[in-house]
Amino acid sequence: MEYAALKDINLVIPEGQFIGLIGHTGSGKSTLVQHLNGLLAPTSGNVYYNGADIHDKDYNKKELRSKVGLVFQYPEHQLFEIDVFSDVCFGPKNLGLDKKETELRAYAALKQVGLEDAYFYQSPFDLSGGQKRRVAIAGVLAMKPEVLILDEPTAGLDPKGRDEILDQIARLREETGMTVVLVSHSMEDVAKYVDRIIVMNRGQVMFDNAPREVFRHYKELEEVGLAAPQVTYIMQALKKSGLNVDTDITTIQEAKTSILNALKG
């Protein structure tokens, strides 16, 4: 029996955009992101990076992988070096950079993820779960990617760790202006940060739009096992009971202003 993991995917990811890729387990989001840096090759169709087909014979895949950085799910499982710093050096070293540049990049990357200097020469296995994940993300950042893809970077973290990681990513993106694709199954996580949401279902793109446009379809989202942020539900319920609020709201802050305005008016 033939089974297509991905079907009819047509996406353009412009430079500098912050994208949330959402779908429930098995919807094909992880498969999709692995196509973006050439780890998987499509059975039919093409993937272009800066206008060049990445599956052309003379295309430099190694360079592509340094430009399109992919952080896997549970990235801390890939740590292997004796100390944090050398692990982060692994990526830039593979790019053939000299020692000085490698170490500079590793240092900058560890600073970018907000890890304190005291941890740099500890074994990565002695760190806490959240710290390990930061180190792993730094390992990809040290290659100075133009596009950063994170596959469920908050899986298995507590709410505090989750917020810290997401805030860090948002800050990073503001500082460097790089393109970020955030894969998640939780609307709640991404709603606050992203410019655009791509919803995947059964290997196909179901919605591809700005968050507020996507959340308008909250009934359909529920049908495929996803949910809009809780704020959306509250605003819809308020609207129904006669309060004149804006239902296109995506964050708690906006909701607060809208409710206050409605009460005043």
Added chain:
Amino acid sequence: MLRDITLGQYYQTDSVIHRLDPRVKLATTICYIISLFIVDNLIGYVIAGLFLALVIKLSKVPPKFMIRGMKSILFLLIIAVGFNLFLTPGETLVAFWKLRITKEGGRLAAFMAIRLVFLIMGSSVMTLTTTPNNLTDGMEKLLGPLKRIRVPVHEISMMMSIALRFIPILLEETDKIMKAQIARGADFENGNLIKKAKSLVPLLVPLFISAFRRANDLAMAMEARCYRGGEHRTKMKPLVYHKRDGIAYGVVVCYLALCIIFGKILL
């Protein structure tokens, strides 16, 4: 990339061979392997081949599964055949440069090849038609008498079944870690032998760590369910012999007798 290993993979279907008691299948496989080393003439190998073909036919496993399993021993096969072919002393048939093929060497090489192929095929029939759990159950029962001389039979079979269960998990894990390191610019394919061996460190260290972590978790989960070895442990599906198992034993005995008569005594 690592998925074409047939050994230890179960092929799901319903056939007489699948329904046989695992003890029968284990005993048959051992008998079959022994028979391959008893016979040393062509008739014997024809009998062994026919027996194998019959079992494969009855098992309803597509023959291409067996052939896929052969690929993994191709290298071993070539070496074994090569050494036998060129290094056996005797009457020279062909000679060129420093190599010479003798009559005895040719014969030995051919038999060696047949033996190896039948050996692997025979044991893959067993693993393809028996679930790993069934297999280790059968082993535990067959080795039962050894408990008297304090061999930890239950523990051994439990280790076996856990090991078998973990093969696919670890393969998947390997694949995942490999991809993650490739995404960080690692190169597993190019370079000389030393470079290649070195490039395995970023793969093996995380793999071992995850294996230990899984082992730890499993041990904890087993203890939480009061596992304490084989003593007083009852089975949900105890192994019971049926009529077909008796018939199978009969067939195996007949086969062994045929092998000894035609493959050894005659000629």
